[in-house]
Amino acid sequence: MPSYKFLLAVLPALTLATPSTIPRRDLQLPSCPNSNGTSYIDPTTNNNFTLTCGMDFPRGNLAVTQTSTLAGCLEACSATMPCIGVSYTGENCYLKRKLNSPVSNPSVAIASIEGPIIYANQPETRKCGEDFASFEGCPTSDGCNDYSLGPDGDPMTILCGRDFYGGDLAQFRNTDFDTCYGRCSANHYCVGFSHVPSYPGTGTGRGVCYLKSELALPIHSEKSNVAYMRLAPY
Numbered sequence: 355m356p357s358y359k360f361l362l363a364v365l366p367a368l369t370l371a372t373p374s375t376i377p378r379r380d381l382q383l384p385s386c387p388n389s390n391g392t393s394y395i396d397p398t399t400n401n402n403f404t405l406t407c408g409m410d411f412p413r414g415n416l417a418v419t420q421t422s423t424l425a426g427c428l429e430a431c432s433a434t435m436p437c438i439g440v441s442y443t444g445e446n447c448y449l450k451r452k453l454n455s456p457v458s459n460p461s462v463a464i465a466s467i468e469g470p471i472i473y474a475n476q477p478e479t480r481k482c483g484e485d486f487a488s489f490e491g492c493p494t495s496d497g498c499n500d501y502s503l504g505p506d507g508d509p510m511t512i513l514c515g516r517d518f519y520g521g522d523l524a525q526f527r528n529t530d531f532d533t534c535y536g537r538c539s540a541n542h543y544c545v546g547f548s549h550v551p552s553y554p555g556t557g558t559g560r561g562v563c564y565l566k567s568e569l570a571l572p573i574h575s576e577k578s579n580v581a582y583m584r585l586a587p588y
C-alpha cells in the first residue's frame with residue numbers, strides 16, 4: 355500500500371507546514387534562554403519589548419500579576435499605565451514603574467519597552483475635582499487622576515481602600531488629606547502618601563499621614579481609605 359505509506363511520510367511535513375499560515379508573532383512566543391537579547395512586539399499594542407534572560411529589575415514595582423507566559427506578562431504591562439518594563443519569574447509577572455539597574459538572577463527574565471509606549475487600557479481620565487481642596491472622599495474618588503497638582507507637577511492618582519507598606523519617609527498625626535498632600539508636595543523625596551483617616555469609609559477627616567519615599571505594591575487595606583500615587587516618570 356504505497357499510497358498509505360506516502361501519506362504517513364507526508365503528514366509530519368504537513369503538520370510542520372501548517373503553522374506558516376499563522377502570523378509569525380503567534381508562533382514565536384518569547385521564552386528563556388532562547389529569546390535572550392531579542393525584541394518582541396506585543397500584538398495588542400505593538401509595544402516593542404527588549405528581552406534579557408537571567409536578570410532582574412530590583413524594586414520599582416507597580417503591581418504584580420500571574421501570567422502563564424512571558425508574552426502574557428508583556429501584555430499585562432502594555433495594559434497598565436505607567437508600566438515600562440517587567441521582571442518575570444515562575445508565573446509571577448512584576449510590572450515596573452521604574453527600571454533600576456538590572457542585577458543578575460538566573461531564574462528571572464526582564465523586558466523593557468523600547469520607543470513610544472501605547473497602553474491598551476488608559477487609566478480613567480476622570481479628574482479628582484476642581485482641585486484637591488474639593489476632594490470628595492472615598493469611595494467616590496477611587497481611581498481619579500489629577501494631572502496638574504501632584505508634587506513637582508507630576509500626575510497623581512487616588513486609590514481608595516489601599517495602602518503602600520514600607521518606604522516611610524515621615525508621618526504626621528491629626529492631619530487631613532489635603533494637608534497630607536501639601537506635605538508630600540513640599541517634600542522633594544516624597545513620591546506619594548498613605549492617609550489613614552479617623553473615620554474609615556469616607557476617606558475624609560483627620561488621621562495619620564504617611565509620606566513615602568518609595569512605593570511598594572499597593573495592597574488592599576480596610577483602614578487606609580486613601581493612598582496616593584505618583585504616576586509620572588521616574
Ligand SMILES: *[C@@H]1O[C@H](CO)[C@@H](O)[C@H](O)[C@H]1NC(C)=O
Pocket residue numbers: 393395402403404468
Ligand atoms: C524594536 O527595538 C529593537 C531595539 O531597539 C529594534 O532593533 C527593532 O527594530 C525594533 N522593532 C520594531 C518592529 O520596531
Ligand SMILES: *[C@@H]1O[C@H](CO)[C@@H](O)[C@H](O)[C@H]1NC(C)=O
Pocket residue numbers: 387390391406407408
Ligand atoms: C543574556 O544576554 C546578556 C547580554 O548579552 C548576558 O549578559 C546574559 O548572561 C544572557 N543571559 C543568559 C541566560 O544567557
